[in-house]
Amino acid sequence: MAGQTLYDKLWSRHLVKERDDGTALIYIDRHLLHEVTSPQAFEGLRLAGRKPWRLDTNLATPDHNVPTTLKERAEGNAGIVDPVSRIQVETLDDNCTSFGIEEFRINDARQGIVHVVGPEQGATQPGMTVVCGDSHTATHGAFGALAHGIGTSEVEHVLATQCLIQRKMKNMQVRVEGELGLGVTAKDIVLAVIGKIGTAGGTGYAIEFAGSAIRDLSMEGRMTICNMAIEAGARVGLVAVDETTVEYLRRRPFAPSEEYWDAAVADWRELVSDDDAPFDKVVELDAAEIEPQVTWGTSPEMVAGVGAQVPDPAAAGDETVQRGVSRALEYMGLHAGQQITDIQLDKVFIGSCTNSRIEDLREAAKVAKGRKVADSIQLAMVVPGSGLVKRQAEEEGLDKIFLEAGFEWREPGCSMCLAMNADKLGTGEHCASTSNRNFEGRQGYGGRTHLVSPAMAAAAAIAGHFVDVRDFGAERAANDDSQVQEA
Amino acid sequence: MRQFDRHQGLVAPMDRANVDTDLIIPKQFLKSIKRTGFGPNLFDELRYLDEGYPGQDVANRPLNPDFVLNQTRYQGASVLLARRNFGCGSSREHAPWALEDFGFRVIIAPSFADIFFNNAFKNGLLLITFDEATVDRLFREAEAEEGYRLDVDLEKQQVTTPSGEVLTFEVDSFRKHCLLEGLDDIGLTLKDADAIDDFEKRHRQARPWLFRQAG
Ligand code: SF4
Numbered sequence: 001m002a003g004q005t006l007y008d009k010l011w012s013r014h015l016v017k018e019r020d021d022g023t024a025l026i027y028i029d030r031h032l033l034h035e036v037t038s039p040q041a042f043e044g045l046r047l048a049g050r051k052p053w054r055l056d057t058n059l060a061t062p063d064h065n066v067p068t069t070l071k072e073r074a075e076g077n078a079g080i081v082d083p084v085s086r087i088q089v090e091t092l093d094d095n096c097t098s099f100g101i102e103e104f105r106i107n108d109a110r111q112g113i114v115h116v117v118g119p120e121q122g123a124t125q126p127g128m129t130v131v132c133g134d135s136h137t138a139t140h141g142a143f144g145a146l147a148h149g150i151g152t153s154e155v156e157h158v159l160a161t162q163c164l165i166q167r168k169m170k171n172m173q174v175r176v177e178g179e180l181g182l183g184v185t186a187k188d189i190v191l192a193v194i195g196k197i198g199t200a201g202g203t204g205y206a207i208e209f210a211g212s213a214i215r216d217l218s219m220e221g222r223m224t225i226c227n228m229a230i231e232a233g234a235r236v237g238l239v240a241v242d243e244t245t246v247e248y249l250r251r252r253p254f255a256p257s258e259e260y261w262d263a264a265v266a267d268w269r270e271l272v273s274d275d276d277a278p279f280d281k282v283v284e285l286d287a288a289e290i291e292p293q294v295t296w297g298t299s300p301e302m303v304a305g306v307g308a309q310v311p312d313p314a315a316a317g318d319e320t321v322q323r324g325v326s327r328a329l330e331y332m333g334l335h336a337g338q339q340i341t342d343i344q345l346d347k348v349f350i351g352s353c354t355n356s357r358i359e360d361l362r363e364a365a366k367v368a369k370g371r372k373v374a375d376s377i378q379l380a381m382v383v384p385g386s387g388l389v390k391r392q393a394e395e396e397g398l399d400k401i402f403l404e405a406g407f408e409w410r411e412p413g414c415s416m417c418l419a420m421n422a423d424k425l426g427t428g429e430h431c432a433s434t435s436n437r438n439f440e441g442r443q444g445y446g447g448r449t450h451l452v453s454p455a456m457a458a459a460a461a462i463a464g465h466f467v468d469v470r471d472f473g474a475e476r477a478a479n480d481d482s483q484v485q486e487a
Numbered sequence: 488m489r490q491f492d493r494h495q496g497l498v499a500p501m502d503r504a505n506v507d508t509d510l511i512i513p514k515q516f517l518k519s520i521k522r523t524g525f526g527p528n529l530f531d532e533l534r535y536l537d538e539g540y541p542g543q544d545v546a547n548r549p550l551n552p553d554f555v556l557n558q559t560r561y562q563g564a565s566v567l568l569a570r571r572n573f574g575c576g577s578s579r580e581h582a583p584w585a586l587e588d589f590g591f592r593v594i595i596a597p598s599f600a601d602i603f604f605n606n607a608f609k610n611g612l613l614l615i616t617f618d619e620a621t622v623d624r625l626f627r628e629a630e631a632e633e634g635y636r637l638d639v640d641l642e643k644q645q646v647t648t649p650s651g652e653v654l655t656f657e658v659d660s661f662r663k664h665c666l667l668e669g670l671d672d673i674g675l676t677l678k679d680a681d682a683i684d685d686f687e688k689r690h691r692q693a694r695p696w697l698f699r700q701a702g
Binding site: 050064088135152160163199320323419439 | 542578602690
């Protein structure tokens with residue numbers, strides 16, 4: 001019999017029932033909740049007189065609407081200026097209280113972006129099924145967990161039944177072999193993958209990221225990659241379990257206790273694709289060839305290496321694609337042939353569930369250290385992914401590096417990733433952003449988003465326009481790196 | 488869930504690939520804790536020339552005359568003709584809620600994003616996939632002929648054009664069944680409560696650490 005992929009193994013471990021029509025009931029081990037996609041689900045439960053199936057799988061935290069300035073945060077929910085946002089956060093609090101669901105509230109040190117909080121708490125573990133009413137739930141696949149983004153009806157379904165109705169996906173493997181160049185990061189890998197396969201390239205697939213370049217990444221790097229699987233169209237991104245995974249989880253609050261630790265680790269070690277496992281599709285990339293990436297358009301697939309030029313619509317695929325490129329350039333205020341490094345910036349955002357973990361902040365801080373944000377930049381902000389990331393960064397003195405360089409140092413939340421709170425772009429403003437979506441209006445009405453890595457965002461803040469981070473103190477970064485690892 | 492069996496409606500062609508969920512319903516409207524009332528803000532950034540905010544009276548907002556849904560000939564449209572990868576982006580169910588609230592019942596495109604596809608069916612919308620060439624042809628016909636309507640029969644899995652041409656489409660049998668009957672997924676799944684219970688017992692035995700809380 002042919003071997004099984006990691007996805008196949010996770011699927012069969014959670015299969016409750018196969019139905020005649022080809023759908024299946026899949027058991028869910030962890031359900032993460034936030035304020036935006038849950039209120040209608042709780043309301044649905046209440047209307048139908050239903051109760052959550054199992055309480056201890058649920059963990060909630062508000063993230064999308066929370067303000068990120070200290071002044072507002074000091075007042076808790078009352079500090080949320082927009083009354084509609086405040087009601088949404090209060091509704092989450094009320095629902096969690098009345099249904100008995102554990103929640104890290106707005107000013108709990110453990111609060112943060114749900115996809116940062118789950119792993120950081122050890123609430124995301126290998127071999128689990130993890131769902132959340134948020135498409136970036138793919139992030140948790142970095143642990144060898146089967147993680148899906150779901151809609152609100154499914155949030156209600158999981159609460160009520162502990163299951164999800166699914167159809168098995170196809171298997172895709174993205175192999176990235178070789179060594180990344182200096183200053184090139186996980187974010188650049190995933191943007192390069194999306195550039196190669198397109199935003200619909202992964203539709204219908206679970207993508208497993210494999211190869212030596214993936215193995216060499218930290219858990220933070222792997223999370224960045226799986227996080228953006230959805231931007232390649234795949235609901236699920238995966239990385240096989242190895243020592244890095246196990247070490248990351250050791251002694252996290254929700255991790256298996258002493259009593260079960262060894263058994264759990266033995267179980268997790270099986271969570272790799274068998275050597276002879278068949279994939280429906282394999283995509284290969286050479287890590288050494290990946291340049292720091294910058295998106296120039298309004299879809300994550302509209303991406304290029306920092307040394308490249310903005311493309312010419314006339315040379316871009318079929319008519320539908322050409323129209324898309326023209327429209328994107330018009331919206332972005334760019335013209336064909338323009339050097340990426342000539343794009344002038346107004347704002348810089350370092351944060352989001354893609355790049356707001358401690359390692360991301362360290363990378364950005366290395367570039368920012370001893371330098372100043374360019375005068376032409378109106379706002380450069382760093383928003384840690386959780387209260388605990390913030391605390392850790394402050395212990396390492398990263399906050400001081402950022403503040404001295406002229407960045408703002410904020411409280412944790414989604415912030416300008418989608419601009420549901422007060423942090424947003426104005427019309428026509430260009431932003432170097434470490435987030436995951438550059439859709440029209442995503443970061444504010446008429447705002448122009450360029451997706452980049454944390455190091456590239458920090459370098460752009462210093463220069464006022466995009467620069468190749470490799471020409472920009474990458475050597476210094478490399479030296480610092482060895483120190484960090486030794487420490 | 489609203490039931491769907493057969494629908495005849497005016498077609499609005501939206502000629503744009505990769506329409507994402509931020510375009511379908513911008514984030515400022517996701518703050519609502521209700522499921523209804525999103526229709527006036529469907530495609531907000533394309534439909535209006537100013538920036539929208541929740542709770543505003545849309546009657547006085549300047550309309551973008553170039554946007555397809557603002558054109559007189561498409562008023563009352565209930566079938567949306569779209570391009571590839573429609574609904575990409577976030578998992579927000581507010582996207583299908585807004586489409587439904589606006590009055591759409593059917594969306595036809597060469598492909599849809601996965602999560603959106605799922606969400607749409609759970610809200611009584613029928614999503615139909617035809618190959619690019621067929622969609623192209625429907626675009627040409629709908630643009631050429633004012634009052635272009637399609638007759639969509641879910642039971643027979645057929646779309647009939649004004650000229651009488653019949654196009655058949657594929658639909659997942661479970662989704663079809665739920666739409667035809669207007670069934671609620673949760674009720675159906677709970678019929679399998681015993682199977683879930685059994686699975687849970689075995690799962691707990693095999694992997695007890697999955698059933699513990701933080702200490
Ligand atoms: S950080 Fe951005 S992408 Fe991530 S959960 Fe928050 S809003 Fe969504």
